[in-house]
Amino acid sequence: MTKIAVYGANGRMGRALCEASINSETTDLVCAAVRDNNELLGQAVKHFIAKGDTQVRFSSEHTLESQPDVIIDFTLPVGMKKHLAYAVAHKIPMVIGTTGLTPTDMAELELAAKEIPIVFSRNYSVGINLLENLVKTAAKTLADDIDIEIFELHHKHKIDAPSGTALMIGEAIAEAKGWQHDDVAVFDRSKDEQAKSQKEIGYSVMRGGDIVGEHTAYFAAEGERLELTHKASSRMTFAKGAVRAAAWLHNKPVGLYTMQDVLGFR
Numbered sequence: 001m002t003k004i005a006v007y008g009a010n011g012r013m014g015r016a017l018c019e020a021s022i023n024s025e026t027t028d029l030v031c032a033a034v035r036d037n038n039e040l041l042g043q044a045v046k047h048f049i050a051k052g053d054t055q056v057r058f059s060s061e062h063t064l065e066s067q068p069d070v071i072i073d074f075t076l077p078v079g080m081k082k083h084l085a086y087a088v089a090h091k092i093p094m095v096i097g098t099t100g101l102t103p104t105d106m107a108e109l110e111l112a113a114k115e116i117p118i119v120f121s122r123n124y125s126v127g128i129n130l131l132e133n134l135v136k137t138a139a140k141t142l143a144d145d146i147d148i149e150i151f152e153l154h155h156k157h158k159i160d161a162p163s164g165t166a167l168m169i170g171e172a173i174a175e176a177k178g179w180q181h182d183d184v185a186v187f188d189r190s191k192d193e194q195a196k197s198q199k200e201i202g203y204s205v206m207r208g209g210d211i212v213g214e215h216t217a218y219f220a221a222e223g224e225r226l227e228l229t230h231k232a233s234s235r236m237t238f239a240k241g242a243v244r245a246a247a248w249l250h251n252k253p254v255g256l257y258t259m260q261d262v263l264g265f266r
């Protein structure tokens with residue numbers, strides 16, 4: 001059994017991760033860490049999840065006594081970096097799902113992966129990881145006059161935009177095309193005074209209600225259009241994927257891995 005500590009355990013994903021860790025046959029939840037000022041401190045986790053039983057109570061992120069094999073973090077960039085420093089100091093492998101990371105944050109993460117094993121993915125669903133490979137095939141196969149756009153929809157509480165997944169899809173397309181993503185990514189057309197150029201990946205975003213997460217990559221040509229869409233309808237999809245990644249990561253050598261490695265896609 002892989003012993004898991006979930007950080008940010010009170011969050012939407014945190015609770016789903018606790019539930020998935022408890023209900024997986026290969027993992028056990030040993031720690032549900034929250035910030036020191038959180039009202040859930042000391043309360044029983046089992047009262048805050050839909051399914052499963054556990055004796056674990058919410059504890060402070062500063063008092064890790066449960067000796068986990070892996071830490072899972074789905075928080076915000078500032079929280080993730082704090083938890084990452086802790087994991088490195090205690091040599092505990094980490095599964096990270098936090099999005100909205102800057103290039104500097106990513107450099108920190110890559111440096112940490114020289115000290116501990118890390119899985120980092122901006123989406124832990126199997127479907128999105130398959131989609132990542134499908135868009136590469138589409139980008140390589142379709143003619144050069146194809147227009148490429150990515151549209152994503154998420155719930156009204158989401159902070160970062162475009163989503164980490166949208167950027168992951170766009171970066172996969174850019175790689176397949178041999179483009180530098182930052183040179184071709186277009187996030188705002190409102191000030192444009194001319195039509196788009198051919199070599200672009202356009203992003204658009206909708207936020208509202210309780211949408212768990214939807215992504216479409218459009219490949220539009222004269223006379224036909226290919227749309228590749230993924231729709232997540234439950235956070236448990238991401239949580240189960242992250243818990244699977246944690247079990248996979250346990251006892252792996254130091255290094256930076258992705259969900260593509262966990263799924264055996266590469």
Ligand SMILES: NC(=O)C1=CN([C@@H]2O[C@H](COP(=O)(O)OP(=O)(O)OC[C@H]3O[C@@H](n4cnc5c(N)ncnc54)[C@H](OP(=O)(O)O)[C@@H]3O)[C@@H](O)[C@H]2O)C=CC1
Binds near residue numbers: 078098
């Ligand atoms: N990779 C993937 O598959 C997925 C990634 N995500 C990503 O996961 C992250 C969390 O999403 P979600 O659960 O919806 O967000 P929530 O707002 O529900 O939860 C955020 C959690 O992070 C904690 N947190 C925020 N700031 C800090 C800090 N400075 N130190 C410690 N803890 C902190 C919050 O604690 P507090 O309540 O005390 O503020 C809370 O527990 C986002 O980045 C999201 O994009 C989401 C779904 C899937």
Ligand SMILES: O=C(O)C1=N[C@H](C(=O)O)C[C@H](O)C1
Binds near residue numbers: 154158160162213
């Ligand atoms: O914040 C979310 O909810 C999600 N975030 C991830 C992202 O930014 O892509 C993954 C998923 O789409 C849900």
